[in-house]
Amino acid sequence: MNIYDDxxxxxxxxxxxxxxxxxxxxxxxxxxxxxxSVEGKDILDLGCGFGKASRALIxxxxxxxxxxxxxxxxxxxxxxxxxxxxxEYMNLPLEELDRIEGSYDAAYxxxxxxxxxxxxxxxxxxxxxxxxxxxxxxxQEHPISTADYDGHWNEDSSEYAFSGYLxxxxxxxxxxxxxVRTYHRTMGTIITTLSGCGFHADTVLEPAxxxxxxxxxxxIRRELEKPSFLIVRAYRQG
Amino acid sequence: MNIYDDxxxxxxxxxxxxxxxxxxxxxxxxxxxxxxSVEGKDILDLGCGFGKASRALIxxxxxxxxxxxxxxxxxxxxxxxxxxxxxEYMNLPLEELDRIEGSYDAAYxxxxxxxxxxxxxxxxxxxxxxxxxxxxxxxQEHPISTADYDGHWNEDSSEYAFSGYLxxxxxxxxxxxxxVRTYHRTMGTIITTLSGCGFHADTVLEPAxxxxxxxxxxxIRRELEKPSFLIVRAYRQG
Numbered sequence: 126m127n128i129y130d131d132x133x134x135x136x137x138x139x140x141x142x143x144x145x146x147x148x149x150x151x152x153x154x155x156x157x158x159x160x161x162s163v164e165g166k167d168i169l170d171l172g173c174g175f176g177k178a179s180r181a182l183i184x185x186x187x188x189x190x191x192x193x194x195x196x197x198x199x200x201x202x203x204x205x206x207x208x209x210x211x212x213e214y215m216n217l218p219l220e221e222l223d224r225i226e227g228s229y230d231a232a233y234x235x236x237x238x239x240x241x242x243x244x245x246x247x248x249x250x251x252x253x254x255x256x257x258x259x260x261x262x263x264x265q266e267h268p269i270s271t272a273d274y275d276g277h278w279n280e281d282s283s284e285y286a287f288s289g290y291l292x293x294x295x296x297x298x299x300x301x302x303x304x305v306r307t308y309h310r311t312m313g314t315i316i317t318t319l320s321g322c323g324f325h326a327d328t329v330l331e332p333a334x335x336x337x338x339x340x341x342x343x344x345i346r347r348e349l350e351k352p353s354f355l356i357v358r359a360y361r362q363g
Numbered sequence: 364m365n366i367y368d369d370x371x372x373x374x375x376x377x378x379x380x381x382x383x384x385x386x387x388x389x390x391x392x393x394x395x396x397x398x399x400s401v402e403g404k405d406i407l408d409l410g411c412g413f414g415k416a417s418r419a420l421i422x423x424x425x426x427x428x429x430x431x432x433x434x435x436x437x438x439x440x441x442x443x444x445x446x447x448x449x450x451e452y453m454n455l456p457l458e459e460l461d462r463i464e465g466s467y468d469a470a471y472x473x474x475x476x477x478x479x480x481x482x483x484x485x486x487x488x489x490x491x492x493x494x495x496x497x498x499x500x501x502x503q504e505h506p507i508s509t510a511d512y513d514g515h516w517n518e519d520s521s522e523y524a525f526s527g528y529l530x531x532x533x534x535x536x537x538x539x540x541x542x543v544r545t546y547h548r549t550m551g552t553i554i555t556t557l558s559g560c561g562f563h564a565d566t567v568l569e570p571a572x573x574x575x576x577x578x579x580x581x582x583i584r585r586e587l588e589k590p591s592f593l594i595v596r597a598y599r600q601g
Contacts, residue, residue, distance in 0.1 A: 269507065275522065284513060286522040288588040291571045312550045313567040313593075320565040327558040329551040333529045350526040355551075 176203025
């Protein structure tokens with residue numbers, strides 16, 4: 126079962142996203158800053174969750190959004206709250222993108238890639254679904270964050286302690302529920318795999334919080350010490 | 364004065380490089396693994412230091428090496444110990460590469476870029492000196508290492524503690540002598556600046572120590588927790 130279909134996880138996650146949160150204050154603005162014009166474009170939303178970004182893409186002028194997620198519960202909420210006639214929802218794990226066809230102008234993916242074990246297959250599948258020159262814009266948990274972490278910050282010094290950066294692979298942690306599984310990959314692996322799959326990354330962004338964001342959620346200032354998110358914009362090469 | 368011309372620093376550095384060290388066990392093998400054939404090529408060695416790599420490039424078949432360093436003392440040692448008729452040495456800070464001309468097949472730079480404040484100018488100058496399709500292979504201190512560091516590892520847990528990752532700019536630390544100045548840039552800035560200067564990075568490597576390296580220098584196993592080096596191979600786009 127997808128953790129986002131777990132009742133405890135789902136309700137905790139929705140509560141998190143309803144308050145002042147890192148997504149709205151940091152990740153989403155950074156993604157939008159790199160999006161460029163989507164006017165008239167056909168866009169994949171990979172791991173669309175409850176569908177807020179899919180709808181934002183339509184509101185920004187996208188012609189059509191194919192919104193894909195492995196959680197039925199998330200898609201249900203997406204249809205009800207952010208549905209639109211130009212958004213098509215599909216219940217599919219990102220591991221199975223080879224089951225669909227199409228020719229898209231862009232792929233957008235917010236905080237989904239760190240759940241996927243096989244990045245090479247994922248990027249290969251996305252490349253196949255994108256036109257030459259098509260854009261892939263994705264965010265994921267930052268590799269410093271997906272490395273091993275003992276669960277504390279040093280409050281006095283703003284220090285962040287981690288280990289296991291070069292030990293790639295599965296991680297299990299507690300986030301609302303036990304056993305949330307993510308996959309740690311180094312920054313080097315991410316950039317090298319993108320290139321190997323025919324993408325040129327023109328921008329890699331580790332977003333810093335604005336003073337407005339720090340006002341709304343003071344602890345987000347810690348991002349200046351250790352970023353939570355990695356955002357990459359890449360283009361499919363000819 | 365270049366710190367490498369400081370007598371205390373110079374002699375300490377040479378002693379370090381003569382014993383079992385991170386350069387020989389980790390950084391140099393990783394650089395060579397990405398080098399490819401240099402047969403018949405004209406190569407820039409940027410920040411050549413005491414010239415061991417310049418000579419290795421000649422021994423691997425390079426047609427000519429232009430070895431550049433800002434330290435006269437290093438160049439003197441290079442000429443004596445690793446000189447060759449196909450190596451030309453030049454005493455020039457990397458900040459002043461705009462003063463030379465040429466059309467090279469490749470640029471090699473070992474552990475010099477973190478001393479340079481203006482990466483965009485440096486990469487622009489290198490791009491101008493490279494043929495289209497020419498390779499830039501460089502190593503530098505890893506951005507996790509150039510962020511702020513309080514000087515301790517947690518010995519029990521292998522944890523590495525740092526802060527200030529998103530606060531780019533000058534750092535001063537003690538390395539043999541006080542006031543060694545380096546410049547911290549995030550991984551995102553490095554990759555984005557490369558692309559903005561017309562380079563496509565096909566490989567980003569954060570090298571892990573081999574079991575042989577760990578045998579020779581046991582503490583190098585800590586690289587698995589936190590890498591010291593970042594290595595990038597990029598090509599000048601047309």
